[in-house]
Amino acid sequence: MQDSQFxxxxxxxxxxxxxxxxxxxxxxxxxxxxxxxKFPRRKACGEGxxxxxxxxxNSIGLSDDIKKLQGLRFFSYRLDFGDRSVELASGxxxxxxxxxxxxxxxxxxxxxxxxxxxxxxxxLEVGVKGIKRDGxxxxxxxxxxQKITAKYLVLADGVNSGNSKRxxxxxxxxxxxxxxxxxTLEGSYSKFTKEVLILLKNGFEVYCTPVSDxxxxxxxxxxxxxxxxxxxxxxxxxxxxxxxxxxxxxGEAVGPPLSVGPVGATKRPYRSGSILLIxxxxxxxxxxxxxxxxxxxLNAELAAKTLISIIKRNIPVDKALDEYANDCERMSRxxxxxxxxxxxxxRSPHRNILIPALVKTDLPYLIRSALKHPxxxxxxxxxxxxxxxxxxxx
Numbered sequence: 001m002q003d004s005q006f007x008x009x010x011x012x013x014x015x016x017x018x019x020x021x022x023x024x025x026x027x028x029x030x031x032x033x034x035x036x037x038k039f040p041r042r043k044a045c046g047e048g049x050x051x052x053x054x055x056x057x058n059s060i061g062l063s064d065d066i067k068k069l070q071g072l073r074f075f076s077y078r079l080d081f082g083d084r085s086v087e088l089a090s091g092x093x094x095x096x097x098x099x100x101x102x103x104x105x106x107x108x109x110x111x112x113x114x115x116x117x118x119x120x121x122x123x124l125e126v127g128v129k130g131i132k133r134d135g136x137x138x139x140x141x142x143x144x145x146q147k148i149t150a151k152y153l154v155l156a157d158g159v160n161s162g163n164s165k166r167x168x169x170x171x172x173x174x175x176x177x178x179x180x181x182x183x184t185l186e187g188s189y190s191k192f193t194k195e196v197l198i199l200l201k202n203g204f205e206v207y208c209t210p211v212s213d214x215x216x217x218x219x220x221x222x223x224x225x226x227x228x229x230x231x232x233x234x235x236x237x238x239x240x241x242x243x244x245x246x247x248x249x250x251g252e253a254v255g256p257p258l259s260v261g262p263v264g265a266t267k268r269p270y271r272s273g274s275i276l277l278i279x280x281x282x283x284x285x286x287x288x289x290x291x292x293x294x295x296x297x298l299n300a301e302l303a304a305k306t307l308i309s310i311i312k313r314n315i316p317v318d319k320a321l322d323e324y325a326n327d328c329e330r331m332s333r334x335x336x337x338x339x340x341x342x343x344x345x346x347r348s349p350h351r352n353i354l355i356p357a358l359v360k361t362d363l364p365y366l367i368r369s370a371l372k373h374p375x376x377x378x379x380x381x382x383x384x385x386x387x388x389x390x391x392x393x394x
Contacts, residue, residue, distance in 0.1 A: 003121070004146070004147065004148045004149060005030075005148070005149050005150075006030045006031055006032045006121075006148060006149070006150045006151075007024075007029050007030045007031065007150065007151050007152065007307075007311055008024060008029060008030070008031045008032070008150055008151070008152045008153075008154060008307055008311075009031075009032045009034065009138060009140055009148065009150035009152070009153050009154070010031060010032065010033050010034065010154045010156055011034050011035075011128055011131075011140075011153070011154070011155050011156060011157050011163055012034070012035060012155065012156030012157035012158060012161075012279070012281065013033050013034065013035035013037070013039070013107075013110075013111050013114070013122065013124065013156075014035075014043070014107055014156065014158070014279070014296075015106065015107065015110060015279070015293055015296050015297060015300075016156045016278045016279030016280075016296035016297065016299055016300045017033065017035070017154070017156030017157075017278070017279070017300070018033065018107070018110035018111050018113075018114045019056075019057065019060070019110055019296075019297055019300045019301075020154060020156065020278060020300035020303050020304055021033045021114035021117075021120055022060055022062075022110065022113055022114045022117070023060055023300065023301065023304035023308075024119075024120070024304060024307060024308070025114060025116075025117030025119055025120045026060065026061075026117070027308050027312060028118075028119045029119060029307065029308070029311055029312070030119050030120075031119060031120045031121075032120075032121055032123060032140075032148055032150060033111070033114055033115070033120055033121070033122045033123065034122075034123045034126055034128060034140070034142075035111075035122075035123075035124055035125075035126070035157075036125065036126060036127040036128075036143070037124070037125070038124065038125045039104075039107060039108045039111050039124060040104040040105065040107065040108035041104055041107070042103070042104045042184070042255075042258060043103050043104065043107070043258065044180070044181065044182045044219070044258035044259060044260035045103040045182060045217075045219070045260075045293075046182070046207045046209055046217065046219045047100055047101060047102060047103050047182075047209050047211050047217040047219075048074070048098055048099075048100055048196055048207070048209045048293075049071075049098055049099050049100075049101055049106070049293050049294075050098045050291065050293070050294045051097040051098050051372075052294050052298070052371060052372050053098075053293050053294040053297040053298070054066070054097075054098065054099060056297045056298060056301055057297060062109075062110075062113065065109050065113060066099070066101070066106075066109075068109075069101055069102070069105045069106060069109060070212050070213070071099040071100055071101030071102070071211055071212060072099065072100045072101075072192070072194075072210045072211060072212060072213070073097065073098070073099050073100075073194060074097075074098050074099065074100055074194050074195055074196050074209070074210070075097055075194045075195070076088055076194070076195050076196075077195065077196045077197075077198060078193075078195045078196070078197050078198065079198050079200060079346075079355055080197060080198065080199045080200065080246060081200055081201075081351075081352050082199075082200075082201055084352075084356075086355060086356045086359050087195070087359070088359060098196075100196070100209040100210045100211040100212075100217065101211055102184070102211045102212065102215065102217075111124070123142065123148075126142045126143060126144055126146075127142065127143035128140055128141070128142060128143075128163060129141045129142060129143050130166070131153070131163060131166060131167060134149075136151065137149045137150060137151050138150050138151075138152075138153045140153075151311075152274065152276070152307060152310070152311075153274070153275045153276070154275075154276045154277075154278060154303060154307075155167075155169075155275060155276070155277045155278070155281045156277075156278045156279050156281055156296075156300075157281055158279070158280045158281055159262070159263065159265070159266050159280040159281070159284040161268075161277075161281040164268055164272075164277070164281060167272070167275065169268055169269065169272045169275070169277070170268065170269070171266050171267070171268050172266065172267045172268075173265055173266055174262075174264060174265040174266065174267075174284075176223060176224075176264075176265075177223075177224060177261065177262030177263065177264060177265030178221050178222065178223060178224075178261060178262065178263050178264050178265070178286065179221070179222060179223075179224055179227035179230070179259075179260070179261030179262060179263075180219060180220045180221040180222060180227075180230070180259070180260050180261060180263070181219070181220050181230055181236075181257040181258060181259050181260065182217060182218065182219035182220070182257060182258050182260065183217070183218045183219075183240065183253045183257045184211075184215060184216075184217055184253065184254045184255070185215065185216040185217075185218060185240075185244070185249065185251045185252060185253055185254065186214055186215055186251050186252065186253075186254045187214065187216070187249055187250045187251015187252065188214060188249070188250055188251065189210070189213070189216075189247070189248055189249050190248045190249075190250070191248040192210065192248075193210075193247070193248065196208065196209050196210075197243070197246055197247055198346070199239070199242060199243060199246070200346060200351065201239065201242075202229075202235070202239075203222055203223070203226045203229075204220050204221065204222045204226070204239065205220070205221045205222070205346055205347075206218060206219070206220050206221075206239055206242075206243055207219045207221070208243045208246070208247050210247065210249075214251075216243075216244070216247055216249045216251065218239075218240060218243050219260075220236070220239065221263075223347075224262070227261070236257075240253075262284075263284055263286070263292075264284055264285055264286035264339065264343070265284055266280075266283070266284045267282070267283045267284070268281065268282050268283070269282070269325065270282050270283075270299075270324065270325045270328040270329065271321050271322075271324055271325040274317065274321065276303050276306070276307075276321070276324065278296065278299040278300050278303050279295070279296035279299055279300070280292065280296065282299065282328070283295065283332055283336070285335060285336060285339045286339035286340065286342070286343040291335050291338060291339055294335065294371075295331075295332060295335050298331055299328060299331070299332075302324060302327050302328055302331060303324065305324075306320050306321065306323070306324040334371055335371065338371060345358070
């Protein structure tokens with residue numbers, strides 16, 4: 001492999017971009033993995049990784065690496081309304097076996113694993129200043145003055161993808177974006193609940209995810225019209241105090257909070273000509289219960305399958321890319337519906353009545369089955385999302 005010529009260039013080295021690079025590296029495909037960030041870097045995130053995403057990452061040999069990050073397993077989500085709470089999985093149905101894990105450690109591990117493959121070269125702390133098509137290849141110009149060429153281009157550079165804009169890729173903006181901040185707290189637990197706690201209070205959703213024996217992630221989310229209240233430090237302190245108390249945690253914030261937003265607000269095509277888009281660069285989902293990370297990991301899995309079929313198996317490019325776009329839409333539809341449903345429930349004025357009632361039905365199990373098993377008939381859950389959202393006035 002020449003230093004400046006690659007089969008694939010991936011712009012963005014977070015979870016989706018780095019996991020794609022690992023899949024390509026396992027097949028010996030020459031890949032440039034590019035990111036302007038310096039790793040490890042902290043990133044605003046709820047830091048919950050679902051069992052579905054874990055299964056996908058474990059399938060490419062990352063099980064031991066993930067264990068070394070010393071995250072904490074969780075088995076359910078608990079919704080707290082202040083005066084009452086409900087658990088989304090209990091007893092024999094505790095099937096939500098995700099993990100709380102510090103995002104900066106996960107990102108760093110994935111980048112390091114990708115860079116260890118002989119066929120991959122990581123360009124970190126390097127910005128992309130220009131991308132142009134030249135015949136059957138792309139030319140990428142870096143902030144360092146260096147240029148590389150690649151036969152195929154993948155954009156994994158997030159919801160605010162400047163490269164998508166530069167390349168003229170259209171974007172649809174959502175009507176109700178969310179804004180927020182996240183804290184990392186360090187201290188100790190008097191009890192491990194093995195749950196992700198979601199406080200619903202004062203127009204905020206507060207996601208509390210244990211991420212190690214000594215760390216708790218607390219992320220606040222709210223709509224744009226109430227986001228200005230996040231500047232009220234007294235309000236933040238009150239919510240943090242309640243979060244710590246209900247998570248049986250004592251400790252203080254490590255550094256200042258990180259801001260996030262807008263999220264759950266954009267959608268771009270998964271394919272634009274011969275360019276593949278993955279993760280938040282393609283579609284930013286409502287960040288509930290780790291579905292954003294899950295979507296990005298599964299999206300990377302589909303992108304890898306497509307690129308391998310083109311490069312290694314000589315499948316016609318247009319046919320493979322058409323199938324990629326269709327597969328991504330089929331994969332994303334239930335996740336999109338899931339986040340719309342859960343977001344509609346959490347923000348409904350009738351949530352105190354609706355959520356406890358639905359928890360007692362088989363709906364949570366049906367939804368999870370639709371998300372976890374690709375062959376599952378997803379017609380019912382997706383159709384239900386649309387009908388139910390009309391009822392709750394989303």
